[in-house]
Amino acid sequence: MSVPSYGILGRTLCDIDRVFTEPADWDELIRRAREADLLGTLAYRLAERGRIDDVPAAPRAHLVSARTLCDAQQAAVHREVAEIGRALAPLQTPIVLLKGAAYLLAVLPAANGRLFSDVDILVKKDALPAVESALMLAGYATTHHDPYDQRYYRRWMHELPPMQHVKRMTLLDVHHALVPETARLRPDSRTLFRHAIALERDGVSILAPSDMVLHSVTHAFNNEEMTHGLRDLVDIDALLRHFGADGGFWDRLIDRAGELQLTRPLYYAAQWTTRLLGTPVPADAQARIQASAPPAPTLVLMNAVLGPALRPTVSMPGTRWARRVLYVRGHWLKMPVGLLGVHLTIKAFRRKQRPTP
Amino acid sequence: MIIADLSADELRRELDGAGLRIRVGPIVVAVRSSFSAVADGLALHYAAHAIGPPDFADFHVSVEPPLSPRRWFAPQALFRFDGGPPFTPLPAAQAFPLFEWGLNWCICAHCHQYVVVHAAVLARKGRAMILPAPPGSGKSTLCAALAARGWRLLSDELTLIDIETGVIVPIPRPISLKNASIATIARFWPEAPMGAIVPDTLKGSVAHLQPPAQSVRSSADMAVPAWIVVPRYRPAAAAELVPLGRSAAFMQLADNAFNYSTHGRRGFERLVDVVDRSQCFGFTYGGALEDAVLTFDRLADAV
Numbered sequence: 001m002s003v004p005s006y007g008i009l010g011r012t013l014c015d016i017d018r019v020f021t022e023p024a025d026w027d028e029l030i031r032r033a034r035e036a037d038l039l040g041t042l043a044y045r046l047a048e049r050g051r052i053d054d055v056p057a058a059p060r061a062h063l064v065s066a067r068t069l070c071d072a073q074q075a076a077v078h079r080e081v082a083e084i085g086r087a088l089a090p091l092q093t094p095i096v097l098l099k100g101a102a103y104l105l106a107v108l109p110a111a112n113g114r115l116f117s118d119v120d121i122l123v124k125k126d127a128l129p130a131v132e133s134a135l136m137l138a139g140y141a142t143t144h145h146d147p148y149d150q151r152y153y154r155r156w157m158h159e160l161p162p163m164q165h166v167k168r169m170t171l172l173d174v175h176h177a178l179v180p181e182t183a184r185l186r187p188d189s190r191t192l193f194r195h196a197i198a199l200e201r202d203g204v205s206i207l208a209p210s211d212m213v214l215h216s217v218t219h220a221f222n223n224e225e226m227t228h229g230l231r232d233l234v235d236i237d238a239l240l241r242h243f244g245a246d247g248g249f250w251d252r253l254i255d256r257a258g259e260l261q262l263t264r265p266l267y268y269a270a271q272w273t274t275r276l277l278g279t280p281v282p283a284d285a286q287a288r289i290q291a292s293a294p295p296a297p298t299l300v301l302m303n304a305v306l307g308p309a310l311r312p313t314v315s316m317p318g319t320r321w322a323r324r325v326l327y328v329r330g331h332w333l334k335m336p337v338g339l340l341g342v343h344l345t346i347k348a349f350r351r352k353q354r355p356t357p
Numbered sequence: 358m359i360i361a362d363l364s365a366d367e368l369r370r371e372l373d374g375a376g377l378r379i380r381v382g383p384i385v386v387a388v389r390s391s392f393s394a395v396a397d398g399l400a401l402h403y404a405a406h407a408i409g410p411p412d413f414a415d416f417h418v419s420v421e422p423p424l425s426p427r428r429w430f431a432p433q434a435l436f437r438f439d440g441g442p443p444f445t446p447l448p449a450a451q452a453f454p455l456f457e458w459g460l461n462w463c464i465c466a467h468c469h470q471y472v473v474v475h476a477a478v479l480a481r482k483g484r485a486m487i488l489p490a491p492p493g494s495g496k497s498t499l500c501a502a503l504a505a506r507g508w509r510l511l512s513d514e515l516t517l518i519d520i521e522t523g524v525i526v527p528i529p530r531p532i533s534l535k536n537a538s539i540a541t542i543a544r545f546w547p548e549a550p551m552g553a554i555v556p557d558t559l560k561g562s563v564a565h566l567q568p569p570a571q572s573v574r575s576s577a578d579m580a581v582p583a584w585i586v587v588p589r590y591r592p593a594a595a596a597e598l599v600p601l602g603r604s605a606a607f608m609q610l611a612d613n614a615f616n617y618s619t620h621g622r623r624g625f626e627r628l629v630d631v632v633d634r635s636q637c638f639g640f641t642y643g644g645a646l647e648d649a650v651l652t653f654d655r656l657a658d659a660v
Contacts, residue, residue, distance in 0.1 A: 064470050
């Protein structure tokens, strides 16, 4: 099943062969996939089916370009993780890779064709000062020099201000929890380390399958930034298809969502991956997840906003507006209302940072 | 059909509507804009370029006034691509240069089927001369002078090296002249088809030069790398061509490539191959463009 307003990209993500029956739409497909950060995924899926050469030359050039970029970024993430592992090895503290870097190092299908903007790691909160110092010695420097930003991250957030390597220019996010200190829901991050799975290289671990899915789900549906909403949904779809092949997975996932107080975002994720990407969810799991649905008025409202916000492009009507609503909602979930007022006021008077041409 | 076949009204209609589709070398750009400076700039500088096909454009871009109260007292121009603006807006007077810079950015950020080198490139009989150099080295001035004297312009700014085959893919576009070089070229080539001078940009005063129609018409003809010449402008210096070591020439290409790291090992091997197929020189020159052109003509005729 697909939803018409998601255009050819939505249909193609459900059924890759659709692109060959609608040849005039390559123009729309390439643009939308590029804006949604899914051009690499598209290139990978076509290559997997051996059909890259069936694509007309002009759009094919973009797929080839995206694969080149994707291969370069994946190689860079491998190198970066090795560097991070080396820098933090003396601390003898667990380092858990999150999101893209985890999918890549664990060789999960979710990494196929995925583009990267940074590496995310999770460390224990009490290890944070030592981790930050060790990373600084290894060449990573903080990026947000504004005192307000520094305080915002360090006092209220679940991560350090983003760090950047001074030579390689690579970005690193160091998290110590799944959600901010000030959030309404406070899942206990300590249990994440207990279930983490050590990888055989670089001294790093990844989250257990349920935790990995729940982190991805929280990131997609409790976040204020919806620019890559559809890409996040594609990640979740790939994780659910992969882990869901194991019989007991769905029950473990739903139990764990209860423990971490993340049943609501899981509900939204299951609903939207099924609707847009045809993710298979077993009927009994669907019934259990359904129990976490929000009250009807909230659900109507959220669906009205999530639908447009998850579209691949801001050029579709309502998308920009819907993302703005979710921006405020994301902050609302992140911090108490007084703090939210102060923070959004300060943000409103900020200039957007963009390079000059 | 070429852009010059459109009447001024037709051109404006395309720019206001679904976008004017211009074939620029291997790519098609669809551009929308309500600025008359953009319409005039495109009509002059892209006159000989073919109109692109209606069914596929590589980049859909627009140059429009941003929705801000500034439009009443200090109007601006904003470049948009795939729905989002990659850079801050600029004063409206810079709308046409902004289109050029924006298109450069699209190509550098999204065309990794090429090694994209910040270099001018011209050709004689299918043999390409690459002029890699940082801004201020006089690369564009030299490029304009050579284009004026019959060298085929492949690009003034972006040398596209096909990563698979190593051929140079022409992408002839307006030559961008800055500051003193505007007057230098006006003296050297009085009938030069130059557009409006736009003062006070981030790069100083900027004027564009229409690419030779013959170069645009031959943009489907690939060229093979034959010379790498690293120009260096030094006031009052005599034109002098000195051999350059292969490793130094390689470093010039790699340092000036926008996406060298994206290509990893293949990028290294491709650039080594380009250097191996080329004669490499450093070229120092003062203002004497006649001498410079003579030097390059001799180089080309020596083959």
